[in-house]
Amino acid sequence: MQFSRRTILQGTAAATVAGLTPGGLSAKTQALPLTRQIPSTGEVLPIVGLGSWITFNVGNDPKLLDASADVIAAFFESGGRLIDSSPMYGSSQATIGFALEKLGFPESAFSADKIWTSSKSEGPTQFTETRNLWRLKIMDLMQVHNLLSWRAHLEMLQEKKARKEIRYVGITTSHGRRHGDLEEIMMSQDIDFVQLTYNVLDREPENRLLPLARERGIAVIVNRPFQRGSLIARFSGKPLPKIASEIGARNWPQLLLKFVISHPAVTCAIPATTRIDHVKENLESAAGPLPDSTMRKTIIDHIAQL
Template sequence: MTAAARPTDSRRGFLRRVLAAGAAPLAAAPAMAQTSPAPASAQALAMRTVPSSGERVPAVGLGTWITFNVGRDAAAREECAGVMRAFFDAGGRLIDSSPMYGSSQAVVGEGLARIGRAGDVFAADKVWTGTGRDGPSQIEASRRLWGVPRFDLLQVHNLLAWEDHLPLLLKMKADGRLRYVGITTSEGRRHREFESIMASQPLDFVQISYNLLDRDVEARILPLARERRIAVIVNRPFRQGALLQALQRHPLPAWAADIGCDGWAQVALKFIVSHPDVTCAIPATSRADHVRQNLGAARGAMPDAAMRRRMAAHVASL
């Protein structure tokens, strides 16, 4: 991915490629039975456990790729602060960014200061530079942009120079300057190398792409994360908006109500966060109403294995 201009509506993200069937059709299963639910606003937010520490984090976080890359546009920065305010008010905690994301880090930092929530955030960022010697200065510059005393999680972005950066992050953790260490990839790239690092290094987190159509990680990476006790953050839950744009041409299936979904965004997110090996999904948005809807996917009934199969089969057939 490369830095790009901010879209006007994250639910109508541009179609980067024609949507193809990314999952083999699976046998449908009966919908889950459900007792009368409490109103969504009264339901507890689903929490997930970080295996290496036992810490609990909300199952839906906030990504900042593209949507927070707004440069110096004062009105857009104010909108981003409003997204963050709605995110925290709805129970959110984990926000993810990267030096790769243009002005996003600065926009996050400004927003945290404006709404007074720097002490509440689970700050997840990345190191993204081709040489190990530049890692420490980049990390410090990122921290200053965020305005936090330290990051909770730092990950090597897309494995760039990971042999240099990972020892640095592990040393920072050992010195008490960082809580968690991880690596990331996206769009199915370098999975074999990714698995090798997962199997050999003491990681707390990995970040991967996973959604209703892109499901390759189900075969090896998610089981390996469970085996190695590694938390999993999911990026591209909506295929950068393309998945939702395609799904919104179709009526919401009746079974969506059985798992408390009021739209395709919640269907897509509940499919992800109901997977037992997923810790947190990080949809990005530029709208406060969408962030509230996204957090709503972490409330109420969750799909079981049979329902997850039915969801994947239905979307693959559209």
Template sequence: MIGLGTYVGFDVERDSEQYRRLPEVLRVMFEAGGSVIDSSPMYGRAEAVTGELLAAEGVRSKAFVATKVWIRGRAEGIRQMQESMRLLQVERLDLMQVHNLVDWRVHLATLRDWKAAGRVRYIGITHYTNGAYAELEAVMREAQFDFVQVNYSVAEPEAERRILPLAVDRGMAVLINRPFGGGRVLRRLSDRPLPPWAAEIGATSWAQVLLKFVLSHPAVSCAIPGTGRPEHVTDNVRAGMGMIPDVAFWKRRLDSISA
């Protein structure tokens, strides 16, 4: 499944041209069958903009809304999560994640209570750098989460060694951030023609090729490329359609992407 990250793309001024494009971004994703919208208090205005648009467009019921707690201390964590829910205009959040492992034990206790009380449906843990994998793995082994969010791409495939298999073993759904390696892979490939084998998997752009690579891992539940442009969402969601190749397919073809 292809969802939507709100970093940068949804951190925009009201009444701006960027803001006016966002209803179409949501429409395209929902019509393609996507639902996951991921945000965070560290993304500036993104939570508020997301909440406003979902309410204004009457599409809240179509969205699986995820955000994060990113602060130290129990009381501050509760305050931040309450503010996120206010901005997102929800009384029950689909997924609350402890962002970048910050004070995770303290927040996990709160989130377990909130889940039991029905304030959140699912709880998760996140990181976005390879250097945090040892700590992330230790946390995943020690505590049970419903979701783990991690970076994974052609440029940053390291999660497939231990994190993704562990998520399967622990019964955790997986959200993938940075599926384009922070954008640098797309920039590097932009001037290259698509290889002939792209047509075999129904890919008509490099973005689709890279997203199909991410989706092909059996542990992955959803990729959340960030954008605020309808044309990019239109392109991205097509990666979830048609053939999703297996691991053997990529072993024979990754050299043409990585070179």
């Protein structure tokens, strides 16, 4: 978990990526995902990360734990860094911790998790539990989940950041909840990250939150880029717009993801998946060209006609 190594890794647009599987170095050449800077430090992150809602909640099922570790290995091999979870997501944190240990704690990993409790006193305890489940000493990013008791938890997280137990502080919401409150927090609090829902149909953040994030120098993590898969199901079988080939989008998931990460305020989108081919496909979306503002409008217009 060294910043210098990360910077070297992400600073290269295309490179030979060393395999991170315990089996050894299986070098292969592939395009690395594009990166964006975290405004508060300048550290760069690949613009596609990995969510864990539902997908890594596999309990203590040994077969599914190994399958999840394989997905996470493929994520790192493809140049991904940020993995996001929450105490709300069942055993997902423990699954990620299992995978990180199995993979030898890849240095490029960027750990993002949340505090999810209405109790102020439970916040520090939950942080310790989360860190233990990830099997890490330092968490890269801790966020207040869905603005729950955010004042108390944000204060606690800022203290932990000052003590270097965490590197970044953020706050999250999902599915358009409490955007007004989120805007106030972004205006008044010293936070590094904000996480919100943004996709081709849920574009309300374009009006205030995304411009505000740029203005205030706050990194943006986008959850539900596929509306939990419903967008893929909805558009599957429908024709792609002609510009899809121009930006290297071979299918709807890639087009939908390219739309999200092409917004200049977005730092990282975190689609979740249980499939290795999908995780590779997602990171491939971030390696190729992205739609410009004209193309983004074309995508919106095309989808409106479907």
